[in-house]
Amino acid sequence: MTSKIDDSEFVTFSLSKRTDVSSFHCTNSDLNDFLKNDALRNQEQLINKTYVCYYQNHLVGYFTLTTNTIQVKSIDSSDCVDDFPYSRYPALKLARLATDEKFQHMGVGSYMLHIAIYLTQKVSEIAGCRYITVDSKPQSVGFYTKHGFKLVEESRKKEYPVLYLNMQPIIEELEPTESLEPYIKDGHDTE
Numbered sequence: 686m687t688s689k690i691d692d693s694e695f696v697t698f699s700l701s702k703r704t705d706v707s708s709f710h711c712t713n714s715d716l717n718d719f720l721k722n723d724a725l726r727n728q729e730q731l732i733n734k735t736y737v738c739y740y741q742n743h744l745v746g747y748f749t750l751t752t753n754t755i756q757v758k759s760i761d762s763s764d765c766v767d768d769f770p771y772s773r774y775p776a777l778k779l780a781r782l783a784t785d786e787k788f789q790h791m792g793v794g795s796y797m798l799h800i801a802i803y804l805t806q807k808v809s810e811i812a813g814c815r816y817i818t819v820d821s822k823p824q825s826v827g828f829y830t831k832h833g834f835k836l837v838e839e840s841r842k843k844e845y846p847v848l849y850l851n852m853q854p855i856i857e858e859l860e861p862t863e864s865l866e867p868y869i870k871d872g873h874d875t876e
Contacts, residue, residue: 689792697800700735709744709785716783720747738797745788748797753778753818759837764851776816777805820845
């Protein structure tokens, strides 16, 4: 039986030329091939950005983010923006997420998903980014819905169903509920 690794034991870095990915092996050959042959080149060409996750100096997973959009009609009405005049919303796409087979079911995927959501929130501070999307393998849909993603119904029977997460409630929850003014001192305070 495998046990969950505490999130504080993971370290995440941007993929670089110095990253040795040769030991990584997940159960999907396309995901292995992408990391070993395409991820760095795509990153250098500004196509996407890959992050590698380590546990005790072992490469245990990676995920890749890229820009995206999602059709307004694909979003549940409860997640829509009122009176939005365009046909597509801005989004960030979780293009890849893979865990080394030796570390499956130990919390690596959930940790990396939370980091991807955090990075999406940081992007939304710089540019419009209302949703994070993923084209999921059918067997992974449950993983994403467990983390709050919603299935785009018309994609249910596709080879890779589309799911999305509305970032607005997450960002609102992260904002302070009361003023921080009493805790911020300007340069004129003498205390």
